[in-house]
Amino acid sequence: MEKRITFSKWSVGILFAVPQLLLIFTFFYWPAGQAVFWSLTLQQPWGGGNIWVGLDNFKSIIANADYWNSITISITFAAISTGISMVGGLILAALTDRQLRGSKIYRVVLIWPYGIAAPAAAMAFRFILAPEAGLIAVVNQWWPGIWDPGLDGNAAMACIIAAFSWKYIAYSFIFFLAAFQAIPRSLIEAAAMDGSSVLRRFWDVQFPLITPTIFFLLVINITESFQDSFGIVDIMTSGGPHNSTNLMVYKIYSDGFKGLDFSGAAAQSIILMLLIVVLTIFQFRFIEKRVHYR
């Protein structure tokens, strides 16, 4: 029989949990509660006072066309960049797992981009994608004016998606590779002896076995694309041109910290939190059904 360690008194258990509870309270519940309070008031930035306004902050945000634009482009950004990161990471990991020549080097090199901070990656991509001086400037020599992220919103969006995906392909790669390597070699060898091709082995053996990882990465990538995109937007586009890259997380920053509208930013961050919660619940409710853990 398994032996369980139990405490005779529940108070001892609580005592051990106190440090952890305190940490969670100080760094999560208290700030979150503060944000809820701020979102229901109008806060003077210098702390001179506040006025209770109920749900007015939320109402004015929801009535604002710019905010809906921000939600739309955030979801677009999340969908495209998650797609690129996961497909890119999956293909690279599958190839690396096949132990082709040099795969040991690729295994190390492909992980690096995730180690680079988002603003640094953004700075590099700004130089690469600059229409006049960057590597991409050739394109404008062939077709003048075709690439202009300074005025063309879609081009600017492409810029931030490129920088974000570059970083998150590496992140996805780490997990996919680990998942591939956890699959017993014997399964793949058996399939190979039965005469199945590389692609068939991938779809029928490997892919079903890594669905838990795919699901995990889907949740993480979508969540991160809502949050970790901040540094990239800040360095590359500052939300422009004409709001076409003003993602929700960046709008919170610019309204709250640059514009000193703490209450409006608090309300926006609560909406963002709810949106991520809803998306995650949705994924667990509907997509997880197709995942085979064992």
Add this chain to the structure above:
Amino acid sequence: MSKLKNCISAVAAGVMSVALALPAAAAPTKFDFWFGLSGDLERVVQTLCKNFNESQKDYEVSCVSQGNYDAALQNTIAAFRAGKQPAIVQVYDVGTATMMLSGAYYPVSKLMSENGYKVKWDDYFPGIARYYATSKGELLSFPFNSSTALLYWNKDAFAKIGKTAAPKTWEEAAEDMKALKGAGYDCPMAINISGNESWQLMEQFSAIHDQPVATKNNGYDGLDARLTVNKTKFVKYVTDLKSWYDQGLIKIKSKDLGQDMVQAFASGDCQMIMTSVGDHGSITKTQKAGMAWDVAELPVYAGTERKNSLVGGASLWVLSGKSADEYKGAAAFLDFIGKPETALFWSTNTGYIPVKKSGFDFMKSSGFYDKAPYKGREVAIASLTASEPTPITRGVRLGSFTQIRAEFGNQMQAIFANKVSVQEGIDNLVKNGDAVLDRFEATYKGKQLP
């Protein structure tokens, strides 16, 4: 018993205050100064602080750069809410309305008179002082790094089209741009249209044409002021800029595209730009070798009686809740900054203009403006003092003005990308800007600008 207790605590307090006072007499009083400049300018500020610390023994200022103006204000607010604010903080021009309503400052005019400094407040250039003063004319903060916008023009390129002077009117400028284009110059003028350029394109333009940016005398007379730029000459200006852009006479240059307009001018790629006199120094340092260029006042439309341009830059605010000793130190520091010799040091090393007439006169008499690298900077003073400030050329005093500037950038980009017409874009700017002003007024319900 209670008497005994009182007695003991009184003695204890006495001992403590002696103990506190003793080291204070030996060591200088320390206080903090936070500022928003970085890079080269940060080093100049640090030298200024060092000079102050070495000039006397009673006070020691510790100067800390916060990286940029936004961060300086954000960090100061966070520090103030935690009770750890610096004694002096540098706040940019557009933060003035927010500061005035914060209740977090100690008025400098009060500070200086309480500490026995006689400041001749009328020595400040009125165009500079009015920006930071109450509607009654009392200065609440100390003007520090000040600039104004100028037209930079390439003399070599203008010589090719047979001109020896910068255009004075926009009509003339349009002709010059066409001539420059005809002479083979690809980029007669460079502009940028982000939120930062609201300063020269909207605010400075409106001031020199005596056009309001907002009602209630640009916000000086109340928090219920609302934007009005969709009904002024500004609409015509944007229409013209857009048509010049469409004709290829104006190019957009920004850091995000690989080359900002200052670099474009310094490298000789673009022949005219409108930017701060503060860039005079960096253009001198980075210009293409041998390129001849000069500065002039911004053009106006023909038939306009030119008014004074607006001051840009930042002022120094003394924050409330510090000790009397720290205030003494702060007053001494501000007095040091106000000296003509400091003005000369500051302007030589940065490109910012002197803020006082005495400083300007001192620099003029010491021959500063005759020497080659600094020649031309006096145009900034001429532009700032082109007229007595009218009620709407004192400045722009609107809450959350940073957000309004950002909205300016958004709508200009939409206009230049042909997403909206000029009038639609500026109407949107007014509509969205007014929503920001509504929120600001609601946040400070019942409060008045001083």
